[in-house]
Amino acid sequence: MNYLVAFVLGILSYALINNVVLVRFYGICSFVGVGNKVKSAASMGIAVTFVILLATLICYPIYHFVLIPAGVPFLDTITYILVIASLVQVVGLFIKKHSPALYKSLGIYLPLITTNCAVLGVVTENTDSGLSFLESLSNGLGTALGFFITIFLFACIRVRLEGSKTPKAFKGIPIALIVACLMAMAFMGLSGVINL
Amino acid sequence: MNQDAKKMVKVALTLALIASGAALIVSSLNLFTAPRIEANRLAKEKSGLEAIFAKAEIGESSNIDKGSLKKYWPVVLEDGESARIYSASGKNGYGAVSILIGVYSDFTLGRMEILENTETYGPTLQKGYVAPYQYADNAEDRAIALEDVSCGATYGAKLIKGMVLEAVAHYKEAQ
Amino acid sequence: MMEKKKSAHFQSFVSGIWKENPLFVSLLGLCPALAVTKSLEAAFGMGILFTIVLVCSNVLVSALRKVIPDEAKTPCEIVIIATFVTLVKMLTEAMLPELYSTLGVFLSLLVVNCIVLGRSEAFAVKNGVVDSLLDGLGNGIGYTIAICIIALLREVLGTGMLTFGETFTFLGGPHHLYILTGPSATPVAQPAWDLSLSFFQTPGGAFLVLGIILAVLAAIRNCKAEKAKVDARLKKAAEAAASKGNPTPSQGGQSK
Numbered sequence: 001m002n003y004l005v006a007f008v009l010g011i012l013s014y015a016l017i018n019n020v021v022l023v024r025f026y027g028i029c030s031f032v033g034v035g036n037k038v039k040s041a042a043s044m045g046i047a048v049t050f051v052i053l054l055a056t057l058i059c060y061p062i063y064h065f066v067l068i069p070a071g072v073p074f075l076d077t078i079t080y081i082l083v084i085a086s087l088v089q090v091v092g093l094f095i096k097k098h099s100p101a102l103y104k105s106l107g108i109y110l111p112l113i114t115t116n117c118a119v120l121g122v123v124t125e126n127t128d129s130g131l132s133f134l135e136s137l138s139n140g141l142g143t144a145l146g147f148f149i150t151i152f153l154f155a156c157i158r159v160r161l162e163g164s165k166t167p168k169a170f171k172g173i174p175i176a177l178i179v180a181c182l183m184a185m186a187f188m189g190l191s192g193v194i195n196l
Numbered sequence: 197m198n199q200d201a202k203k204m205v206k207v208a209l210t211l212a213l214i215a216s217g218a219a220l221i222v223s224s225l226n227l228f229t230a231p232r233i234e235a236n237r238l239a240k241e242k243s244g245l246e247a248i249f250a251k252a253e254i255g256e257s258s259n260i261d262k263g264s265l266k267k268y269w270p271v272v273l274e275d276g277e278s279a280r281i282y283s284a285s286g287k288n289g290y291g292a293v294s295i296l297i298g299v300y301s302d303f304t305l306g307r308m309e310i311l312e313n314t315e316t317y318g319p320t321l322q323k324g325y326v327a328p329y330q331y332a333d334n335a336e337d338r339a340i341a342l343e344d345v346s347c348g349a350t351y352g353a354k355l356i357k358g359m360v361l362e363a364v365a366h367y368k369e370a371q
Numbered sequence: 372m373m374e375k376k377k378s379a380h381f382q383s384f385v386s387g388i389w390k391e392n393p394l395f396v397s398l399l400g401l402c403p404a405l406a407v408t409k410s411l412e413a414a415f416g417m418g419i420l421f422t423i424v425l426v427c428s429n430v431l432v433s434a435l436r437k438v439i440p441d442e443a444k445t446p447c448e449i450v451i452i453a454t455f456v457t458l459v460k461m462l463t464e465a466m467l468p469e470l471y472s473t474l475g476v477f478l479s480l481l482v483v484n485c486i487v488l489g490r491s492e493a494f495a496v497k498n499g500v501v502d503s504l505l506d507g508l509g510n511g512i513g514y515t516i517a518i519c520i521i522a523l524l525r526e527v528l529g530t531g532m533l534t535f536g537e538t539f540t541f542l543g544g545p546h547h548l549y550i551l552t553g554p555s556a557t558p559v560a561q562p563a564w565d566l567s568l569s570f571f572q573t574p575g576g577a578f579l580v581l582g583i584i585l586a587v588l589a590a591i592r593n594c595k596a597e598k599a600k601v602d603a604r605l606k607k608a609a610e611a612a613a614s615k616g617n618p619t620p621s622q623g624g625q626s627k
Contacts, residue, residue: 206443207442210439214439214447218451218453218454225462229462232465233461233465233468236465
């Protein structure tokens with residue numbers, strides 16, 4: 001029971017308080033680059049969620065049962081990026097075969113996920129902080145959820161921004177970054193909610 | 197099909213070659229850097245120990261494996277009183293922290309030194325908690341600094357407080 | 372011929388610094404630009420390490436571009452970049468442990484930095500070794516300058532001072548350069564006067580500073596475009612006037 005509570009609290013804290021985009025600064029490129037269409041933002045969020053989860057599940061055993069017994073924990077970065085890159089390929093092929101419609105909407109974002117810092121960031125963080133399997137999983141789930149929430153909210157705000165009168169110099173990315181600043185401040189208000 | 201298979205083999209071979217070359221280079225550099233990294237870590241630990249109790253005699257460390265406590269050093273202070281320095285490490289949702297805690301024989305706390313801190317808000321911990329504690333020059337200020345923690349003012353605060361309490365409890369038990 | 376070739380090399384070096392600045396113009400590599408810019412020293416260290424990784428991987432990818440089959444290009448690039456990142460990471464941990472712990476996970480995240488992969492994918496695989504080296508150097512320096520500007524603003528506005536020697540310990544003890552606050556006896560004591568806003572040290576402040584810098588750059592660009600437009604119109608008008616029957620040199624040419 002205690003484990004379950006810690007797991008759920010962990011997910012919430014990674015998703016809302018230690019938010020992946022607004023606090024830990026992972027995956028800003030895709031956050032800014034994709035985020036002006038709600039539908040594509042949602043697709044990107046789902047794809048990243050999927051890859052983060054799989055990467056967490058695969059990299060944990062690789063690090064603890066292959067790299068450490070072999071005495072080469074310093075090869076972690078190379079191994080992880082290879083795992084993530086091939087994972088993205090495999091997921092792409094899988095989706096293409098089983099659901100062409102989904103592939104059509106997700107397809108162009110899949111290669112971008114390889115260079116999304118959130119995925120590599122989460123798995124590196126898991127090993128750097130020495131998290132257990134359950135904690136790694138809650139980090140992965142929470143980060144993915146946090147990424148989805150933020151990118152979706154951000155896209156919704158940017159749709160509204162398009163119709164509003166912004167100063168000429170702020171049009172496009174600058175005003176979007178100001179919005180991200182306000183969002184980061186709002187998320188900062190949640191910081192005392194869960195005290196781990 | 198044959199063409200495809202040939203291509204696949206070629207691709208796999210190149211990739212394997214480059215990857216093994218990479219592993220070889222990284223491993224050989226590791227032979228050079230690993231001792232230095234270890235030496236750095238020991239030097240940091242040593243300077244931390246000296247910073248906690250200046251001019252004190254620090255004995256051999258003994259290992260403990262109890263909760264977050266890792267090991268302790270018996271210390272004989274300048275005025276002949278004994279004390280202990282505990283090394284503790286723990287983690288929470290924001291990262292991992294390892295610190296050295298000095299405890300006097302009357303169970304009051306000496307200085308604390310942060311050895312490692314991978315938290316998202318690492319500097320906040322130093323500035324918001326350890327520094328006010330370090331620079332408090334009377335017992336009352338120190339108590340306030342320690343109390344600030346329980347409101348969750350900083351992210352690693354609860355974690356550090358837990359480690360401190362564990363260290364004090366362990367010292368009490370030993371006497 | 373030689374002269375021309377030299378200038379082409381130089382072009383690929385310079386364009387990365389200002390005209391195609393990877394951060395301010397192409398908006399790439401935003402993650403470290405926001406995350407490690409709390410202090411100028413950390414940002415400078417990040418910029419240097421970034422430049423090293425970018426130059427090395429650019430050179431090696433360009434040198435191996437004829438050996439690697441097309442299908443294996445991207446994975447090989449990733450492995451090469453990851454290798455250099457690991458090497459740089461290990462050397463930093465051994466030589467500059469403070470810098471290593473300040474940069475933390477963002478050193479490993481250089482692997483997935485869009486600029487490094489982007490430059491090797493877009494430039495190094497098509498160009499010679501020297502060009503790739505200069506391109507990497509130009510982009511690296513451009514990026515370093517860009518994140519140093521952000522870090523300078525954030526550190527001065529957020530802490531009121533510049534601190535040296537905290538991350539680069541070989542500079543000896545922390546030296547403070549007080550700008551927006553008076554000196555204080557201990558790190559926790561209230562200084563005599565303090566105009567800094569700690570907001571700029573928080574994540575929100577990072578977004579705000581970058582947003583405002585981009586807006587200023589956009590304003591400058593808009594201004595230039597506007598001016599060029601007006602100039603062109605004036606020149607046209609002057610030419611029209613000149614062709615109407617006034618053969619003396621037109622005013623438009625001089626105004627430019």
